[in-house]
Amino acid sequence: MSVPILVTKLYIPPLQPKTVLRPHLIKQLNDCKQCRLTLVSASAGFGKTTLISEWVAGCKQPVAWLSLDEEHKDTSRFLTYFISALQTIITDIGDGLLAMLQSLQPPSTDYILTNLLNEIAAIPDSFILVLDDYHVPDSEAVNNILTFFLENMPPPMHLVIATREDPHLPLVRLRGRGQLIELRAADLRFTLSEAAGFLNTMMGLDLSTDDIAALETRTEGWITGLQLAAISMQGQKNATSFIESFTGSHHFVLDYLIEEVLKQQPENIHSFLLRTSILDRMCGSLCDSVLLEPSGTGQKTLRYLEQSNMFIIPLDNERSWYRYHHLFSELLKQRLQQITSSFLEDESVTELHIRASEWYENNDLNIEAFHHATFANDIDRSLRLVEGNEMPLYFRGAVGSVLSWLKSLPKSVMDKKPLLWITYASVSLGLGQTSSVEHYLKAAEYALEGAEQDEKIRYMIGRIATMRAMLGVTQYNAETTKTQSLRALAYLSPENLSSRTTSTWTLGQAYILLKDHVAAKKAFNETILLGKASGNVLFTVLAKANLGSLLELENQLHRAAETYRQILQVVGDQPLPVLCDVHLGLARIFYQWNDMDSALQYANSSIELARLFENTIDRFIVCEIFLSHLKLVTGNIDEAVSLLTGTAHSVHQYDFVHRIPELAAQQVLTMIRQGNLDAAAKLAEKHDLPMSKAQVFLARGDTSSALETLELLQPENGAAYWDWEQFKVMVLKAIALFDQGEKSKAVRLMDKVLNFTEPEGFIRIFVDEGLPMYRLLSETAARGIMPEYTSRLITAFKAEKKQNEEIQPLIEPLSQREIEVLKLIALGLSNHEIGEKLFLALDTVKGHNRRIFSKLDVKNRTMAISKAGSLNILSPE
Numbered sequence: 001m002s003v004p005i006l007v008t009k010l011y012i013p014p015l016q017p018k019t020v021l022r023p024h025l026i027k028q029l030n031d032c033k034q035c036r037l038t039l040v041s042a043s044a045g046f047g048k049t050t051l052i053s054e055w056v057a058g059c060k061q062p063v064a065w066l067s068l069d070e071e072h073k074d075t076s077r078f079l080t081y082f083i084s085a086l087q088t089i090i091t092d093i094g095d096g097l098l099a100m101l102q103s104l105q106p107p108s109t110d111y112i113l114t115n116l117l118n119e120i121a122a123i124p125d126s127f128i129l130v131l132d133d134y135h136v137p138d139s140e141a142v143n144n145i146l147t148f149f150l151e152n153m154p155p156p157m158h159l160v161i162a163t164r165e166d167p168h169l170p171l172v173r174l175r176g177r178g179q180l181i182e183l184r185a186a187d188l189r190f191t192l193s194e195a196a197g198f199l200n201t202m203m204g205l206d207l208s209t210d211d212i213a214a215l216e217t218r219t220e221g222w223i224t225g226l227q228l229a230a231i232s233m234q235g236q237k238n239a240t241s242f243i244e245s246f247t248g249s250h251h252f253v254l255d256y257l258i259e260e261v262l263k264q265q266p267e268n269i270h271s272f273l274l275r276t277s278i279l280d281r282m283c284g285s286l287c288d289s290v291l292l293e294p295s296g297t298g299q300k301t302l303r304y305l306e307q308s309n310m311f312i313i314p315l316d317n318e319r320s321w322y323r324y325h326h327l328f329s330e331l332l333k334q335r336l337q338q339i340t341s342s343f344l345e346d347e348s349v350t351e352l353h354i355r356a357s358e359w360y361e362n363n364d365l366n367i368e369a370f371h372h373a374t375f376a377n378d379i380d381r382s383l384r385l386v387e388g389n390e391m392p393l394y395f396r397g398a399v400g401s402v403l404s405w406l407k408s409l410p411k412s413v414m415d416k417k418p419l420l421w422i423t424y425a426s427v428s429l430g431l432g433q434t435s436s437v438e439h440y441l442k443a444a445e446y447a448l449e450g451a452e453q454d455e456k457i458r459y460m461i462g463r464i465a466t467m468r469a470m471l472g473v474t475q476y477n478a479e480t481t482k483t484q485s486l487r488a489l490a491y492l493s494p495e496n497l498s499s500r501t502t503s504t505w506t507l508g509q510a511y512i513l514l515k516d517h518v519a520a521k522k523a524f525n526e527t528i529l530l531g532k533a534s535g536n537v538l539f540t541v542l543a544k545a546n547l548g549s550l551l552e553l554e555n556q557l558h559r560a561a562e563t564y565r566q567i568l569q570v571v572g573d574q575p576l577p578v579l580c581d582v583h584l585g586l587a588r589i590f591y592q593w594n595d596m597d598s599a600l601q602y603a604n605s606s607i608e609l610a611r612l613f614e615n616t617i618d619r620f621i622v623c624e625i626f627l628s629h630l631k632l633v634t635g636n637i638d639e640a641v642s643l644l645t646g647t648a649h650s651v652h653q654y655d656f657v658h659r660i661p662e663l664a665a666q667q668v669l670t671m672i673r674q675g676n677l678d679a680a681a682k683l684a685e686k687h688d689l690p691m692s693k694a695q696v697f698l699a700r701g702d703t704s705s706a707l708e709t710l711e712l713l714q715p716e717n718g719a720a721y722w723d724w725e726q727f728k729v730m731v732l733k734a735i736a737l738f739d740q741g742e743k744s745k746a747v748r749l750m751d752k753v754l755n756f757t758e759p760e761g762f763i764r765i766f767v768d769e770g771l772p773m774y775r776l777l778s779e780t781a782a783r784g785i786m787p788e789y790t791s792r793l794i795t796a797f798k799a800e801k802k803q804n805e806e807i808q809p810l811i812e813p814l815s816q817r818e819i820e821v822l823k824l825i826a827l828g829l830s831n832h833e834i835g836e837k838l839f840l841a842l843d844t845v846k847g848h849n850r851r852i853f854s855k856l857d858v859k860n861r862t863m864a865i866s867k868a869g870s871l872n873i874l875s876p877e
Contacts, residue, residue: 045224189221
C-alpha cells in the first residue's frame with residue numbers, strides 16, 4: 001500500500017496579475033540551455049520563487065516543479081515526488097521505478113537513480129525541473145542524490161534550484177566546467193525603477209521619488225521588506241515620516257514591519273493568520289477544521305488574503321490550495337509562540353496541530369497527519385498512525401520520518417510506552433539493521449516487566465516473538481525461528497490477522513529448515529488464507545513462492561512452474577525484491593527443460609530483483625551462483641569464473657557463511673571443467689562436499705572411490721520422493737557403474753531414474769554429464785528402455801555438441817584425426833592400443849597427443865578429457 005502524495009507540491013505557482021517584470025534576469029535564466037544547473041540562491045524574501053515562476057510562464061520548454069519541505073528528508077519520499085514531478089510533463093517516465101518505491105520492499109537508491117537517468121537519456125526533447133526551497137529538507141541523502149544526478153545528467157534535462165543557502169553540491173566543479181548559472185541576492189535586489197513600479201503600481205501607493213529612493217535604500221532592494229513596508233503604509237497619512245521611522249538590519253525591520261502589518265488587519269484576519277501559520281499548505285476545508293469555523297469560511301478568507309497581497313501564494317489554478325510566503329510564515333509562527341494564551345482563549349498550539357492531524361488522517365494523507373501529531377507531541381496518536389490499520393507507515397515510504405521521530409524520543413518516554421521500542425525494532429529490522437533489533441526488543445521486555453498480561457500486553461509480547469522469529473529466519477536458525485513463531489501465535493489474538501500472517505509464515509520457514517515439508521506446506525497454506533483476509537500482500541506472495549520452492553525441491557517441475565507463473569500473474573509488473581526466488585525457480589526449471597534462453601532471462605531478472613534488497617540479504621548470492629553455472633555449461637568459462645570470483649568476495653564481505661558450501665560446490669564444477677582436478681579435490685575436501693568429491697573422482701576415472709562416496713548419499717528405499725540432489729546421486733552412480741563395466745547394473749539404475757524424471761521433463765541433469773552419460777543413455781536406448789524419452793535426451797546431446805562446435809573457443813580447432821584420438825583417450829585406451837585401433841605408429845599417436853594438449857592448453861590426459869568435456873568436443877555425432 002502506497003502513501004498518497006500531496007499534488008500541490010508539484011504545481012507551478014501561477015504568475016500574479018500584478019508582477020514587476022524583470023527582463024534582465026529572465027535573459028540570464030534563458031541562457032541555461034547549455035548548462036546543467038541554474039542556482040538561484042539568496043536569503044528569505046528576495047523573490048526567488050516569483051522570479052522563476054515569471055520565467056517559467058514564458059519558457060518554451062516543458063517545466064516540472066517540485067516544492068520541497070521537511071517530508072523530503074526521507075529518501076524514498078523525495079524520489080517519489082521527484083519522479084512524480086517529472087511525470088507532470090513526461091507521463092510514463094519512471095512508472096516502474098515509482099511502483100518499486102511504493103512497494104513494500106523498495107530497491108536501493110543507486111538502482112532507482114541509474115534506471116531513471118537511463119529513461120531520461122532516451123527522451124528526445126529538452127525539459128526543465130525546478131526544485132524550490134531546496135534548503136528546507138537539509139538532507140545529506142538528498143544532496144547525494146542530486147550530486148549523482150548532476151554528474152550523470154543527460155543532455156535533455158536542466159535543473160533549477162531555488163534555495164536560501166548554497167547546497168552541498170559540486171558547485172565549484174560545475175562552475176569550472178561552465179555548467180552553472182548563478183543568481184544571488186545582489187542580482188535579485190529591486191533596482192530603484194523596479195521598486196517604484198512595485199510600490200506605486202502593484203501596491204497602489206503614491207510615493208514620491210525621494211520616498212521611494214529612501215525606502216529602497218533602507219531595505220537595500222529587499223523585496224519582502226518593501227512589501228511589508230507597503231502594506232504597513234496603506235492608510236498612513238504621512239508616508240515620509242513612516243519611512244524615516246525604521247532602520248537597521250533585516251531582523252529589526254522584520255520585527256517592526258510584522259507588528260505594523262498585523263495591526264492593520266481586522267481581528268478575525270489577525271487570528272486566522274496566526275493560527276493557520278502551523279500549516280505548510282492550506283485549503284479552505286483544512287482551515288475550517290483547524291479553526292473550528294463553519295464550512296466555507298476558510299476558503300473566503302484565503303481569497304481575501306490573496307486579493308490583499310498578504311504574502312499568500314496560490315498552489316493551483318483553481319485557487320483551492322495556498323501557502324504563505326515562507327518568511328511570512330516563519331514570522332507568524334514566531335508571533336504565535338510569543339503571544340499570550342489569552343489570545344487563543346482556551347485552545348493551544350498543540351490543539352491546532354491535533355486538528356490538522358485529524359483532517360489529514362480523514363483525507364488519507366497519513367504522513368502529514370503523523371507530522372502534525374509529532375508537532376503536538378501526541379505520542380499515542382503518532383504511534384497509532386505509524387502502526388497503521390493494515391500496513392505500518394514505515395513500510396509505505398515514511399521510514400526516514402518515523403526513524404527520526406523515534407530517535408528523538410527520550411528513553412523515559414520509550415520505557416513508558418514499550419510499543420515504541422517494538423516499533424523501533426521493527427523499523428530497524430525492515431532496514432536490515434539486524435544488529436540493533438535484539439537490544440530494542442530487550443528494552444521493550446524490560447519495560448513490560450511486572451505488567452498485567454491484558455490483551456494489549458499480550459499483543460506486544462507476541463510482536464516481540466514475531467520479530468525474534470524473523471531474526472531467526474535471517475540467520476537460518478531453525479530452532480529459534482520455530483520457538484519464537486509458536487510463542488507469537490500463542491500470544492497474538494486470533495483477530496490480529498496481519499501479525500498472525502507474519503508469524504505463521506516464519507513458522508513455515510522453520511519447518512523448511514527442519515526439512516519437515518508436510519508441516520511447512522500446512523503453515524504456508526494457512527499464511528495465504530490469513531494474508532488474503534488481512535490484506536498482508538507481502539507474506540501472501542512469500543508463502544506462495546515458498547510452496548513453489550517446495551514443489552521444485554520435490555522435483556514436481558510442472559506444478560512448481562505453474563505456481564510461480566500464477567504469482568507473477570497476480571503481482572503483475574511490480575518489481576518486488578521477494579520475487580527474485582520466483583524468477584530463480586523458473587530459471588532452474590527452464591534450465592532442466594533445456595530451454596536455455598528462458599533460463600538465462602529468468603536468471604538475469606532474478607539477480608536484478610535480488611539486488612534490490614540491501615546487501616544484508618543473501619538472495620543475490622544464490623542467483624549469481626546459478627547464473628555462473630549457466631555460463632559454465634554454455635562454454636563461457638571465463639565469464640563463469642569472473643562471476644564466481646565476485647560472488648566469493650561478497651560471501652566473505654557480508655559474512656554469508658551458510659552460502660559457502662553452495663559456492664564451493666560450483667567452484668569445484670568450474671575447476672573440473674578447467675581441468676584443474678587437484679584444486680577441485682582440495683576444495684571439495686576442505687568443505688567436506690561428498691557430491692563434489694564424487695564428481696572429482698569420476699573426472700579422474702576413479703570409479704571405485706566415486707561409488708564408495710555416492711553410497712553414503714543414496715536415498716532411502718521407499719522414500720516418498722527424491723529431491724534433486726538424490727537424483728544427481730543416482731545419475732552419477734549409474735555413470736560410475738557403467739564406466740566400471742557393470743553395464744547391466746548401470747542400465748537398471750538408469751531405468752529407475754528415467755521413470756522418475758520423464759514425467760517432469762528433466763533433460764539437463766543428464767546432458768550436463770557429457771560423453772559418459774551419452775554412452776550410458778545409448779546403451780539404455782539400445783535395450784529398448786523408454787525409447788521416446790531416451791531419444792529426446794540423445795537429440796539434446798547432439799544439439800548441444802553442434803552448438804558448442806559453433807562457439808568452440810579454440811584458437812586452432814582440433815582436426816578430425818585428433819578428435820578420434822582424443823575420444824579413444826577418453827575411453828581409457830593407452831597410446832599403444834590407440835595405434836592398433838587406428839593403424840597408426842606409436843610415435844604418430846604421441847605426436848597427436850602433443851598437438852591435442854597444445855591446442856587445448858593442458859598438460860596431461862586427464863586435463864585434456866576434462867577440457868574437451870567442457871567444450872563438448874567429445875559429444876556424440
